[in-house]
Amino acid sequence: MLAFLSARLAHALLVVVVVSLLAFVLGDLIGDPVASILGLEATAADRAALRLRLHLDDPFVVRYLRFISRIMAGDFGVSYGAQRPVADLFAERLPATAELALAALALSLSVGVPLGVYAAVHHRGTAARILMTLSIFGVSLPTFVVGILLIFCFSLGLGWLPSFGRGEVVRVGSWTTGLLTVSGLKSLVMPAIALAIGQIALVARLARAEMLGVLKSDYIRFARARGLKDRAVNFSHALRNTLIPIITVSGIQLGYLVAFAVVVEQVFQWPGMGLLFLQALGQTDLPVISAFLMVAAVLFVAINLIVDLLYAAADPRLRIKSLAVRS
Amino acid sequence: MPATSTSARAFPGSSAIAWFAGSLFARRLGRAPAAIGALCVLTALVLGALLAPFIAVTNPYDLASLDLLDSHLPPAFMPGGNARFLLGTDSQGADVASLILYGLRASLSVGVLAVSISVGLGTLAGLASGYLGGLYDGIIMRIADIQFTFPAMLLALLIGGVSQSLLSNEMRSALAMPIVVLALGIAHWPHFARLVRGAVLVERQKDYVAAARLVGRGPAFIMATQLLPNVLNPIFVLATLDIAFAIMSEATLSFLGFGMPSTQPSLGTLIRIGYSYLFSGEWWVVIFPGMTLVALLVSINVFGDWLRDLLDPKLN
Secondary structure, three states: OHHHHHHHHHHHHHHHHHHHHHHHHHHHHHOOHHHHHHOOOOOHHHHHHHHHHOOOOOOHHHHHHHHHHHHHOOOOOEOOOOOOEHHHHHHHHHHHHHHHHHHHHHHHHHHHHHHHHHHHHOOOOHHHHHHHHHHHHHHHOOHHHHHHHHHHHHHHHOOOOOOOOOOOOEEEOOEEEOOOOHHHHHHHHHHHHHHHHHHHHHHHHHHHHHHHHHHOOHHHHHHHHOOOOHHHHHHHHHHHHHHHHHHHHHHHHHHHHHHHHHHHHHHHOOOOHHHHHHHHHHHOOHHHHHHHHHHHHHHHHHHHHHHHHHHHHHOHHHHOOOOOOOO | OOHHHHHHHOOOOHHHHHHHHHOHHHHHHHOOHHHHHHHHHHHHHHHHHHOHHHHOOOOOOOHHHOOHHHOOOOOOOOOOOOOOOOOOEOOOOOEHHHHHHHHHHHHHHHHHHHHHHHHHHHHHHHHHHHHHOHHHHHHHHHHHHHHHOOOHHHHHHHHHHHHHHOOOHHHHHHHHHHHHHHHHHHHHHHHHHHHHHHHHHHHOOOHHHHHHHHOOOOHHHHHHHHHHHHOHHHHHHHHHHHHHHHHHHHHHHHHHOOOOOOOOOOHHHHHHHHHHHHOOOOOHHHHHHHHHHHHHHHHHHHHHHHHHHHHOHHHO
16 A cells, blocks of 8 residues: 555656656747846847846756746746736636536436436446447547537527626635626636536446446345345445446546636636636747746646555555556 | 358359358348448448539539529429529539539548548557557657547647648648648547457467468568458558548538638538528528538448447457
């Protein structure tokens, strides 16, 4: 267990170091701060003086370590575009993305798991077959096409839901939430559905596969032989063991939801981190791009680490086998 | 006598068709209506893309062929539509159906090229790491693990977006396609590497590999001529399904503005451009390309799913 833990921690650290190197190289080698500060008419002496003042002539390792220590202190530099600290921009945008991703996660689990369980219990039935065919559709629908179709139907056609933005938000401490106002909730509906639809299909397929596997196992056969009702067998025996892998996989789902939130935020002009990142890419706003890289790396590493630990906690057999098992 | 052995001798001509009709592939296909439907849709879309220069009414790569007087026309079946433009026209006067055909061309070429890169890189890496083991295995699988930490789509967006944002405008449109292909290819090679490595670890235990080693064949020869043919089936299945992933990611990148440029529009580019007209009521410039993209992805996934069940029942 200790060996497994330290291997996972070492992997997490390696990922963060590699990404931080990339982020540093991106900002350090590609953007030339001297040229952007002094302009083209500066003399060579001025430039040399500024280089000295900014410590740009220090060895690579020294500059990299300085970059890391600044990040550790929460200083991601100043955005070229907004002329404000990147950390402040991120803090403002974080609640929007978090609420969107969590709403989509809740939706994908609460719809996907029952569908998958139904398809497994009635796996020879027509409805289950139709569900599985539909799930291929769900996996094949690009997020942004779903978003556009939803806007086309429910905003432009029926006029029920707003097509962009977060609606009215309420400040709770430093967090802004759209969950407490009617317009905020209405604005959340379509982005959350667009983001969740592919995941619903994936969760349903996974739940079905896991449940089918469990239903074939010996202890289920014995439970049936003991004369227990189908309902009791399916729900209190089988479902419980199906949920463990689903809960751990939902961690990975959360990672994908955050990634695809970038797309949904663009479609619905949802003011989150993804929209900020896309604007930064469009303007070559390097401090924002490299900070986003770092935040994404830490987030995904953390998610993976938690998932691995949950796996190990839930299934003793996996405490020894490391990451090779997970796909 | 099995049908396959006769086909080997009498290949060309009508017997080839007879062989195909009698083959396991065709017989299984006959029992899967969904797969037949998917294959028909896919064939129609690919044919449309291939024949685009001959059947398209307007050519989006030749702006001189467009007439602004034809712009903003609704589809032919709506009032005010023109029978020449079946699915309507965009703001430049380009026929939406023709745009879709050319967009399919771009989407399909990027998808196939990107998957070729993933397959090439992943197969090489998987063979080396599975057969050579040791340091190669450690390094290759470590890189793959680092990449697996990130969702592939986000990785492709990072590679494509960052490299495009660093280029000047002219360079950007000239290099757009290679950048997208490379970004998607790099984003997905670990899937193939892991698959091939797993298959090679099983195959290398077998006697035919030991025999090849005993007659003095080197690792490169064994990997290329002994192991590779025996791991092709799963590669083929994953590649089919991966084309859907590559096309979807390319469309997403293009929709976000970091994929194919408007001078070489793919379906995603068309949807991005059309989306701005959706709110002025010109839904046909975005909904039709969107439906085409969905049809393409669904047909590839349905067919790939069936192919996986056929070739590799273990995976199901």
